[in-house]
Amino acid sequence: MTAEAAAQAREAVCTVRDLVRTYPGGRGRSAPAAAVRANDGITFDVRRGEVFGILGPNGAGKSTLVRQLTGLLRPDSGTVDVLGHDLVRHPDRASRLIGYLGQDSSALDDLTVALAAETTGRLRGLDVRTARARRDEVLAELGLEELASRPIRRLSGGQRRLACFAAVLVGERPVLVLDEPTTGMDPVARRAVWAAVDRRRAERGTTVLLVTHNVIEAETVLDRVAVIDRGRVIACDTPAGLKALVAGEVRLDLVWREDPPLSVPEIAALEGRAQCSGRRWSLRMPHDQARAVVATVTGGPAFAALDDFTLATPSLEDVYLMLGGRGEGLVKQ
Numbered sequence: 145m146t147a148e149a150a151a152q153a154r155e156a157v158c159t160v161r162d163l164v165r166t167y168p169g170g171r172g173r174s175a176p177a178a179a180v181r182a183n184d185g186i187t188f189d190v191r192r193g194e195v196f197g198i199l200g201p202n203g204a205g206k207s208t209l210v211r212q213l214t215g216l217l218r219p220d221s222g223t224v225d226v227l228g229h230d231l232v233r234h235p236d237r238a239s240r241l242i243g244y245l246g247q248d249s250s251a252l253d254d255l256t257v258a259l260a261a262e263t264t265g266r267l268r269g270l271d272v273r274t275a276r277a278r279r280d281e282v283l284a285e286l287g288l289e290e291l292a293s294r295p296i297r298r299l300s301g302g303q304r305r306l307a308c309f310a311a312v313l314v315g316e317r318p319v320l321v322l323d324e325p326t327t328g329m330d331p332v333a334r335r336a337v338w339a340a341v342d343r344r345r346a347e348r349g350t351t352v353l354l355v356t357h358n359v360i361e362a363e364t365v366l367d368r369v370a371v372i373d374r375g376r377v378i379a380c381d382t383p384a385g386l387k388a389l390v391a392g393e394v395r396l397d398l399v400w401r402e403d404p405p406l407s408v409p410e411i412a413a414l415e416g417r418a419q420c421s422g423r424r425w426s427l428r429m430p431h432d433q434a435r436a437v438v439a440t441v442t443g444g445p446a447f448a449a450l451d452d453f454t455l456a457t458p459s460l461e462d463v464y465l466m467l468g469g470r471g472e473g474l475v476k477q
């Protein structure tokens with residue numbers, strides 16, 4: 145091991161090695177359902193104080209991965225170490241180390257926002273006074289005071305998500321695992337979540353593992369990201385490092401009014417290279433080629449068929465596609 149690798153291993157808070165999890169096939173309605181290998185040899189390290197992302201489209205295996213990290217699902221093979229604890233052998237230790245926000249919040253639905261936060265603190269060993277004090281701090285921090293006495297089940301989707309996030313923060317844990325925490329939230333709530341995460345990282349060195357299929361969020365809030373496709377890590381780096389893989393290229397999006405004008409030879413030649421989604425074509429190409437294509441679509445007979453076009457610098461979605469991932473499931477807003 146090099147000195148650098150040794151230093152990195154020392155500061156790793158979470159170490160995942162060769163994690164495999166297969167869901168058994170069942171008896172489907174018409175034919176037997178095949179087994180699904182949801183995690184197929186996943187390996188990565190998360191360092192202290194890092195916001196580490198797991199990015200991938202629906203069904204990539206993200207939730208399966210975090211449920212194993214949080215001791216809720218047993219892997220077929222592989223290891224999960226969090227702060228020196230073997231969580232495959234001792235899954236019961238996960239709740240002392242990790243604050244987990246899963247996708248399903250129904251367990252808290254019957255409680256009010258305040259009681260959900262207080263109860264979580266009590267379950268984590270705080271005495272009543274401390275649990276109430278922490279509850280009040282977190283509700284104020286997230287702008288939830290006005291909703292404090294409302295039952296969670298009566299809130300909007302975004303408010304409910306924020307209330308569950310608040311509960312996760314009461315009774316501090318050194319590691320937070322957040323499975324798509326901002327789903328359904330408006331921009332104000334999203335900002336409150338990221339500010340709360342940042343504050344804990346800066347003040348307490350909290351380490352955050354964040355599951356997302358939102359590429360914009362991934363680019364703005366993550367220090368490093370593991371890109372997952374079909375149960376495997378296909379890349380792991382900083383967002384900037386990943387985007388350097390497609391540096392020198394631009395993304396051209398073309399939106400046609402109706403059918404694309406395939407009678408124009410230059411357009412027909414582009415079709416095979418484009419990611420087509422309805423009337424939208426998306427292409428990645430070097431700058432000078434993009435200039436030539438823009439001249440063709442805006443100057444020639446193709447123009448009448450064109451509804452709109454945009455040129456943009458490549459995003460993590462382009463990296464994902466370049467690496468062979470299926471891009472359809474990623475969210476871009």
Ligand SMILES: Nc1ncnc2c1ncn2[C@@H]1O[C@H](COP(=O)(O)OP(=O)(O)OP(=O)(O)O)[C@@H](O)[C@H]1O
Pocket residue numbers: 167168180181182200201202203204205206207208209357
């Ligand atoms: N309990 C289960 N039984 C059988 N197959 C499952 C089960 N849970 C998940 N799967 C399958 O395992 C694969 C990975 O699912 P997983 O929920 O981990 O993906 P994900 O990346 O979290 O997706 P999403 O973004 O939609 O939450 C999918 O093909 C899914 O259909």
